[in-house]
Amino acid sequence: MLALVPAVAGAGNAVLEDHLQVLRVDGSPLQVHLQRPSTPDKVPLLVYIDGSLCIPSTYNQSVAWLQGRLQGKSPFALAVIEKPGPTEPPLNKDGDIEIGPDFRCSEEFRRYYTIEQRVLDHLRVLQHLNRNAPWWNGELLIWGFSDGGRIGAQLASYYPKTRSVALVGFGGGSTMADSMEAMVCAEPEKRTECQATTRAQMDGIRKAPVPTRDWMGESNTYAAWASRLDAVEANVLRDLNAPLLVVHGERDGSVPVASARRLAELMQGSGVVFRYLEVPAMRHSLWGTDTEQESEALHEEVLAWLIGGADAAG
Template sequence: MSAQGPGADDGDDALRTRIVETVDGGSLAVQELGPPDGPPLLLLSGQANSHRWWSRVRDELAAEHRTISFDYRGTGGSSGVEVGDRDWSTSSFAADAALVLDALAVEQACVYGTSMGGRVAQMLALDHPEKVHRLALACTSPGGSLATERDAQVRRGLADPDWPGRREFVVGLFYSPDGAAEFGPGSPLLGDPTMTAAAAGAHLKASARHDACERLRDIDCPTLVLHGEEDVMVPTCNAPVLAEEISGARLALVPQGRHGFFEEFAWIVTPAILDFFAE
């Protein structure tokens, strides 16, 4: 389990925070936790989510690492430029990530990206390879012609206008039947409620337009690909494709894991991540 446990406070009071200004007039809210002189670990969260995505697993990651996160444009404490429908992309979010690392004087970091954050992590490793020491990609996909998208039933459930019904459906996408009751209440993975509809739509388009399939073989840092075996939000079959396309990548699948497997099964996943980064 995570150090904080299900339903715990997100621990923002313990975070070291700052604002990084962007060249186009935006601002990025940045958070750190862990020893300032520890090996840096950049955390990249899922679509339409702020740094609170990591709140249930961050303490364990920060025991030895200087963990770094930031709120994507349109989420949390970060600002536009509003709205980036035509401009925001996994590449632009990766450029923001590189800017954050520069602002913190971090030359190179381990990078852990989940869901859309895994797509952003791919682009960071491709567009800014000097910034990435080791790469962990969880519950994510390559995009483009190599990606397998969620099926029509999942898309209909995600589009349900009835929020209580949609919330129950989304909890089932993230957690196993046994885990839903324990991890569903207060889950930090179900979206940033402070986002505008326009910003949420821009995030959706940025994630959907991701396409690294022609470039994945150019990723040359050690890479670990992880996925839950029962993920239908981002179908599990995307994981072996990523592992095959990225030279030397390792693949780890977690039985019973769904889209939030990295939180529900943190007692398995987090040690595996830390061991990989420590090599």
């Protein structure tokens, strides 16, 4: 299914909006949001991959930011392969998202959301576009955030025409099991007891990786956790054949910065064009900086890397 709608962005330079429905191998649908400049030239495709929260990916401010930059000096198309069955969150009187105690993820989300399934979903959509998108030049630019960084790390490694990669706030150098233990059990006086409890919880997840139970939030099923706990993305990123930028906040409270620092160590000697950018005082988002100006500058830097690739690496 395809709907093609021109979105006016100024005279003579409309942005074309597509909505695709692509089927998985079991026949279940994948929803794809596409925007591209109305140019006769073929353009690269930038895929933005959001984090794990079961709200629509298009709610992420970075998606809106990218939508306003499709027609610069180096135009590109933007694709968001939506999370399965996202729940639209309520908004408060100021128009901000509020995730309250009554918020629930859909059964579709709980069934299909794992790192491996999301990687397969993206590969499936790229297969479809390779055949049905005459405007695409075949080159892939990947921007992943949080869980999207984990997904993007594998997607970039497995898709042969990946041109450049930027991964934000995902760690990648140590297992999520180690990171979670370090984060949850930070208090020295309670560490031994906490470690035993946390390890038992994670062992239970590994033994029964089911989508019907969750840990640390509605979006985090046992199945999703099992796909994260023992993964170290450096294992595949060291064979990446594209320039890689990793950005992590010094004050990230969701993914410890130690994992990203370890990734930077492991990438040394790999031969991959690599840059690690650790941002002082930044939390778990490019928007989690002290000022909006700093966030804007970081977004510009990430996009410049994706567009410029090895050139942006110096």
